[in-house]
Amino acid sequence: MTLTQKTPAPTQNPNNWLVDVIRKVNKNALDQQVITHSNSSLCVLCKGARFLCGKTRCPIMVKVNTFLKSVPLMETQDIDGMSPPSVFIGRIGYPNVYIGPLVPPVHEDTSIYDLPEQWFGKSMDEIVGFRSLLVRGKHRVNVQKPTGANRILEQTRDLALADNSVDIELNLTKKPRGSIHLDDDVQPFGPSAPIRDLHVGSARYNDKIEKAYYDTDLRATGAVVELYNRGVMVTKIQKAFSVGAFGIEKKRRLVPTRWSITAVDDIISKNLVEKVKTFPEINEYRVYESIYLDNVFEILMIPQQWSYESMEAWYPGTVWNPGGSSVAIYSDWEGNSGRSTYAAIGGCYYSARLAVCELLLKEQRQATAIVLREARPGYIMPIGVWQVRENVRNAMRQKPYMFNSLAESLQFIGGRFEIPMQRWILQSQLLQKALFQRKISDFFAPKPSAQA
Amino acid sequence: MFKLKVSDAKLLRDMATAISILVDEATFKIESDGLKLRAMDPSRVAMIDFEWPKSVFQEYEATEPTKICLNISELLKLLKRAGKDESVELGLDDKTGKLLVTIMGKYARKFTMSMLEPSEEEVPTPKISFNVKAKTTTSGLSQAIEDAQLVSDHVKIEAETDKITLSATGDIMGATITIQKGTDALLDLEVKENAKATFSLSYLSEIIKAAAASSEIATLEFSTDMPVKIDFQQAKEGKLTFFLAPRIETE
Numbered sequence: 001m002t003l004t005q006k007t008p009a010p011t012q013n014p015n016n017w018l019v020d021v022i023r024k025v026n027k028n029a030l031d032q033q034v035i036t037h038s039n040s041s042l043c044v045l046c047k048g049a050r051f052l053c054g055k056t057r058c059p060i061m062v063k064v065n066t067f068l069k070s071v072p073l074m075e076t077q078d079i080d081g082m083s084p085p086s087v088f089i090g091r092i093g094y095p096n097v098y099i100g101p102l103v104p105p106v107h108e109d110t111s112i113y114d115l116p117e118q119w120f121g122k123s124m125d126e127i128v129g130f131r132s133l134l135v136r137g138k139h140r141v142n143v144q145k146p147t148g149a150n151r152i153l154e155q156t157r158d159l160a161l162a163d164n165s166v167d168i169e170l171n172l173t174k175k176p177r178g179s180i181h182l183d184d185d186v187q188p189f190g191p192s193a194p195i196r197d198l199h200v201g202s203a204r205y206n207d208k209i210e211k212a213y214y215d216t217d218l219r220a221t222g223a224v225v226e227l228y229n230r231g232v233m234v235t236k237i238q239k240a241f242s243v244g245a246f247g248i249e250k251k252r253r254l255v256p257t258r259w260s261i262t263a264v265d266d267i268i269s270k271n272l273v274e275k276v277k278t279f280p281e282i283n284e285y286r287v288y289e290s291i292y293l294d295n296v297f298e299i300l301m302i303p304q305q306w307s308y309e310s311m312e313a314w315y316p317g318t319v320w321n322p323g324g325s326s327v328a329i330y331s332d333w334e335g336n337s338g339r340s341t342y343a344a345i346g347g348c349y350y351s352a353r354l355a356v357c358e359l360l361l362k363e364q365r366q367a368t369a370i371v372l373r374e375a376r377p378g379y380i381m382p383i384g385v386w387q388v389r390e391n392v393r394n395a396m397r398q399k400p401y402m403f404n405s406l407a408e409s410l411q412f413i414g415g416r417f418e419i420p421m422q423r424w425i426l427q428s429q430l431l432q433k434a435l436f437q438r439k440i441s442d443f444f445a446p447k448p449s450a451q452a
Numbered sequence: 453m454f455k456l457k458v459s460d461a462k463l464l465r466d467m468a469t470a471i472s473i474l475v476d477e478a479t480f481k482i483e484s485d486g487l488k489l490r491a492m493d494p495s496r497v498a499m500i501d502f503e504w505p506k507s508v509f510q511e512y513e514a515t516e517p518t519k520i521c522l523n524i525s526e527l528l529k530l531l532k533r534a535g536k537d538e539s540v541e542l543g544l545d546d547k548t549g550k551l552l553v554t555i556m557g558k559y560a561r562k563f564t565m566s567m568l569e570p571s572e573e574e575v576p577t578p579k580i581s582f583n584v585k586a587k588t589t590t591s592g593l594s595q596a597i598e599d600a601q602l603v604s605d606h607v608k609i610e611a612e613t614d615k616i617t618l619s620a621t622g623d624i625m626g627a628t629i630t631i632q633k634g635t636d637a638l639l640d641l642e643v644k645e646n647a648k649a650t651f652s653l654s655y656l657s658e659i660i661k662a663a664a665a666s667s668e669i670a671t672l673e674f675s676t677d678m679p680v681k682i683d684f685q686q687a688k689e690g691k692l693t694f695f696l697a698p699r700i701e702t703e
Contacts, residue, residue, distance in 0.1 A: 305494045336494050429605070437652060438697040439496040443578035443679050 044312075044320040044328045045344055047184035047382065049258075060322055061182060077172045077193070079135045081105045082165040084114035085203065087156050088136050088189060089242045091256035095144060099243075099254060100137035100152070101159050101198065102189050103168045104130070110165050116187060116386030117233050120394055124293055127383060128188060132180045136192035137170045143244075143254040155200040160243040161209050167201030184320075185258045185347040187384035206240075208232050213245045220247035224267045234354070235386065238264045258347075261385060265350035272357035273338065277306045279360070282367045284402045285409040288359075289416065290395035293387060294378030297395050298413045299356065301367040302406065302434055308356065309333035309430040310349045310371045313419050317377040327419055329427045348373075348388040355392035370430050374417050406434055454482045454518055457511035457541040461534030461555065463687075466666040467502070468531055470684075470692060472524045473662045474500050479521045479571040482514045490575045496697075498655050499575060503691040510539065519570035522551065530555075530563050578695055582673035582681065583645040584611040590664045590684065592637025593672075596629045597660055601653045603627045606699050609674065610648040616641065620653070639669070647676045649698040659694045667692065 048058035086102035104110055112118060113130045139152045159166055176191035205213070208230050212223040223246035227237050242260035244252040255263065281303050288299040311331035314321035321328045332343035343349035356369045371392060403409040410431075414421035425431045458464045471478050474493040481488045486505040492498065506512040530553050534540055538557035545552040550564040596618050600607040603622035610617045616638060618629040633641040659682065663670070667684035674680040677700055684692040 307495075433652075436699045436701045437497055438679075438700060440492055440499050440578060440679055440695050440697040441496045442697065443580060443695075444576050445579040 043322070044314050044330050045346075047320055047346055048182075049184060049346075060319065075175065076105075077175055077196075079103050079105050079137075079168075079170040079172070079176075080107075081168060082107060082110045083159055083168045083200075084110045084112070084134075085159045085162040085164070085166050085239075086114040086134060086189075087160045087239060087243060087257075088186075089143075089254050089257045089260070090138070091258055093140070094256065096140055096142050097254065097256060098138040098140050099156050100139050100195055101156055101168055101170060101200070102134040102136050103170045104133035104135065104190075106133060114187075114235070114239075115233070116235050116384065116390060119386065120292065120390040124380070124383065128180065128381075131188045132190045134189040135170065135172075135176045136181070136189055137172060137195040137198060138192055139195045139198075141254070143256075145253075152195055152198050155198050157243040157245065158203045158205075159200050160239045161205045161213060161245060162203035163206040164204065166203045169197075169199040170195065171197040182382050183258060183384065184382040185261050185385050187386055188381075206232065206236065209236065209240050209245065213240070216249035218246070218248075220251075221267050221271075223247065224264055225271045228268045228271075234264060234268065234389070237268075262347040262350050265347065265354050265385070265389070269350060269354040269357050270338065272354070272361050273306060273308075276357055276360045276366045277336070279364045279366045281305065282363075282365045284404065285406060286367075286400035286402055287409050287412055288395040288398055288400045290391050290398065292391045292394065293383070294376040295387065295391055296374040296376065296417065297391050298372045298374075298416055299392065299395050300370045300372065300409055300413060301400070302370070302430075304368050304434075305336050306360075306366045307333070307335050307368045307430060308353055308370075309428060310343070310345060310352050310373075311424065311428055312345060312348070312373040312375060313417075313424070314375050315377050315418075318375045318379050319381055320375075327423070329419070329423060331427050331429070333429045347385040351385040351389035352392045355389055355396055358393065359396040368430060368434070370428065372413065372417070372424060374419060376418075453513070453515045453544060455511060455513040455541065455543045456482070456487065456509055457539060458508070459510040459539050461531060461538045461540045462536070463508070463666070464540050465528065465531040465534070467504070467690075467692075468524055468528050469665060470662040471500060471502065472528060473658045474498055474694075476524060477521055477568050477571070478524045479519055482518045482520065484514055484517065486512075490577075491571075492575055497652070498659070498694060498696045499578075501577060501691065501693040501695070505689050508688045508690050511541075520551065521568040521570040522565065523568060526565060527553075530565065533561070578679055578681075580675065580678050580681070582678075583643065583647045583675045584673060585640075585642040586611065586616055586638060586672045587640040588631075588638055588670050588672065589636065590660065590668050590670045592631070592635075593670050594657075594660045594664055596631065596637070597653060597657050599629050600627055601657055605653050606650055607653050607656070608648055608650045609672075609680070610646070611641070611643050611674070612646050613643050614641070645675075647674060649674050649677050649680065650700070651680060651696055651698055655696050659696065663692060663694070 046052040048061040081104050083101050083103045088102055090098040119127055141153050172193035173196045174193050176193040178191045180188050180190055182188050208227055212227055224237055238261050241264050242255050242257050244254045282301060283303060286301040290297045309331055313327050313329045315327055316324045330345050332345045332349050352371045360366055401412060410421050475491045478489055486503060489502045491500055534555045535557060538555055541554040543552045545564050551567050553563040555561045600618050600620040603625040604620035607618050607620045614633045616631045620627045631638045663684040669685040671683045672680055677698055679695050679697045682694045686692055
C-alpha cells in the first residue's frame, strides 16, 4: 500500500467492503446476497459492541458473519488439538458468562495463533485463517467464583496461565456452530459450542505469572504492572487477567476477555504515564508513521508536557462507516492529569496510549502525543485492538520526521493523509489547544525584573 | 523556623483546594509579612497569585524567609481530616526536617509530611493594561460559565458600556448569555474601551469552582485578546488572583 493511493469514491458501490470478504471466502456467493447498510454514524462509536442503534444484534456484524459462514465448518463434536494456549471469557449474561478454551484441530505448535505481538505484517487473510480454526468451548460460570470445585473452570485457568501450546481434548455437546467471531477489541476466533467434557494436558505455567497467581496479597494492578516490567507480553498478561489470576484473594474474579484487554492496556499505560510525566520534554516536533492493514497512523509529538489524544477517521466503506457518504472522525483526549471516564472511541485509545508511552519511557522524555488514524476502505473487518497497539508500536520503532514548528509538522501530516488537516483540527481538542491557546508566559514583560 | 497557626481549618482547606486546581507541587514562600505563592500550571496557560498577610493567622512566626514545597493533594488529604472549628498549625519538625501539621480540636493530632525540592522559578505577574473591570458575584459568574459549558469548551467574553456577553458555539448548540450592569450578577462595570477575548471553559470553571468556597465576589479584568485577571475577594485580607491566557483562533 502506498501513501498516495487514491481511495475509491464513496458513491461507487457501498458494498465494496463486503465484496472483498465474499471473494476471499466464497467465490460463488457474490450473486446470492443483497446487502443494505445502516447510515448511522453511531456505528463508529459503537463498533458492534454497545448496540447504540437499539437493535439487539449489530447488523454490520451479522452481515460480515454471513459472508464468513463459508469458512469450513467443523464436522465433529470432539476437537483434539494443541491450544496456543488460548481462552475466551464472554461478556454476555454478565456476571454469568461463558468461559472456556479455544482449541484448533491442529497437532503442532500453535502458539502463534494467540500471539498478537508477533502478527504485525501478516495479512488479514492469514490472521483470519488461523484464528478461524480456533473452536471455542463454552461453559457457564459466575465471574465472582474464579476458584472452587469446578473442573472446567480450573482447566481453563491452567490453560490461560500456560507458557506454551497445550494438548487438549474438547468434547462438545453438539457440532460447533457459527463461523468466525469478530469484535473490535478482541482478536477473531472460530465457531463455538457448549462443553460436554474437557481434558487439558499438562500445562507448564509461565513462572512469572505463576508467582503473581500465588501471591494472594498483591493487588491486581500491582501484579499487572510488575509482570509488564519483568518483560511478560501484554497479551499474556491480558489472558491471565481474564481468568481472575491476579489480585487480593477475595476480590479475584473472571473478567470478560474484551474488558480485560482494555483494563490491562489502561493499567500499564497509566503507570507509564506517571513515569513519563517526570521526564524532560522533547526538543522538537516529531511525526511517527506506520501503515498496516490499510490503517494509516500518523503520530504527532509536541514538545510540551504530557497530554494525549487519539483520533480515528473512518472512510465510507470501512467497517464502522459502511453506508456513510462522508468520513467520520472521532476523538478522545486527556490532559496532564489523565481522565476519569471511559474513552468513547474504545479500547484502541488505551492500546495506542501504551505504545506511545513505551517510546517516551525508553527515551526518558515527555511530550504531548496525538495519535491520528485513518482507516481506509481496505480495513473491512474488525480484528482486535492488537492491530492498533502493534501498528503504533511499529510507528514508534521508525525514525521520526522532525520539525521545528507545529505548522510544518501539520503540513507534513496533511500531505500523508487523504483527509485534509483542517478536518482533523476541527475535531481535535489538543491540536486546537496547541494552535490557539496562548500561554500566560507570553504576556510577561520581555525582561522579567529581578523582583518577582 | 516557622510556625503558622490558622484558627479555622476550613480556611486553609479552601486555600489548598484553590491552589490544587493549577499545581500539584506548590512552592510557598514564608516571609516576615505573610505566606505567598505564585505559580503557573504545568502547561503555562494559567497562573495563581496567592497571598495571606500575617493578620490572617492566629499565630505567625517566621524567623527568616523560607521556601517550602508541598504536594498539595497530600496536604489536602490531611486537611480533610480536620473538622469544623478545629485549628491547624504548620511547623517544621526539627528532628526529621519534615512538615509538621497539627490539628487541634477536641484532641490534638500531629501529622508529618515530607517536603519537596522548592521551585527556583520566580514567576512574574503579566504586564497588561486592562480596559474592562467587572465586579460579579462568584455564584452568578459560575452559573454563566456552566451555561456556556453546555455547548462548547471555550467561551467568548465581550464587554460593552452596560453589559457583559458570554457566547459559546458548539457543534449542535450555541449559547449567548447577557449580564446587564447593576443586576445581582454584575455589581459594577467599568469599560474604558469595548473588549472581547476567548477563554478555555475547563480552566475557567475549575478556577471559579475552586475559588467559590472562599469568595463571594469576583472581579474580572480583561482587554481584547489579552489574559483575564480574576480576583476573588477574600474574607480576611488575603489575596487570591488568577490569570488565564486567551485563546486566539487564527486561520
